Amino acid sequence: MEAKPTHEQAQLHLQVYEMRREARLRQARDWFFQNYFADTFDEAMRIAAPGTETGSFAMMVFSYWEQACALLNYGLLHEDLFFETSGEFYGVWQRIKPTIQEGRQRFASKQFLTHVEKAANRYEAWTEARSPGHIAAMQEMMKQMRPRSGTARS
Numbered sequence: 001m002e003a004k005p006t007h008e009q010a011q012l013h014l015q016v017y018e019m020r021r022e023a024r025l026r027q028a029r030d031w032f033f034q035n036y037f038a039d040t041f042d043e044a045m046r047i048a049a050p051g052t053e054t055g056s057f058a059m060m061v062f063s064y065w066e067q068a069c070a071l072l073n074y075g076l077l078h079e080d081l082f083f084e085t086s087g088e089f090y091g092v093w094q095r096i097k098p099t100i101q102e103g104r105q106r107f108a109s110k111q112f113l114t115h116v117e118k119a120a121n122r123y124e125a126w127t128e129a130r131s132p133g134h135i136a137a138m139q140e141m142m143k144q145m146r147p148r149s150g151t152a153r154s
Contacts, residue, residue, distance in 0.1 A: 005078035
């Protein structure tokens with residue numbers, strides 16, 4: 001996008017940001033980035049099983065970013081403004097990417113987190129055009145954040 005954000009887009013952007021500050025969602029986001037490390041769907045289910053508090057945390061994070069990315073993908077949020085100020089969704093995508101296809105199959109939900117995926121793909125292209133190598137460096141940093149075998153967080 002080349003045009004400046006409209007006043008309406010900026011207002012919606014601030015509303016989306018304000019939702020991130022809600023205490024329970026903030027707690028869920030903190031938990032997610034400290035604990036959600038899964039290479040397989042079965043691992044993801046052990047970490048955040050449906051019906052558990054950690055499962056609720058994961059779904060809060062997933063649903064928040066899916067909604068925000070849906071607003072982006074439908075053009076209600078300004079792409080440049082969103083990508084410049086909302087990179088956390090990409091970190092979420094990187095954490096769920098290894099398990100998403102199996103999750104979609106197991107739950108028979110081809111649409112699960114497709115807005116996050118679509119936004120993440122666009123974010124990669126957008127970022128590489130502006131800062132070549134940043135995505136690879138960020139992915140490497142995220143690998144370093146993983147707990148070593150036997151030291152998984154709970």
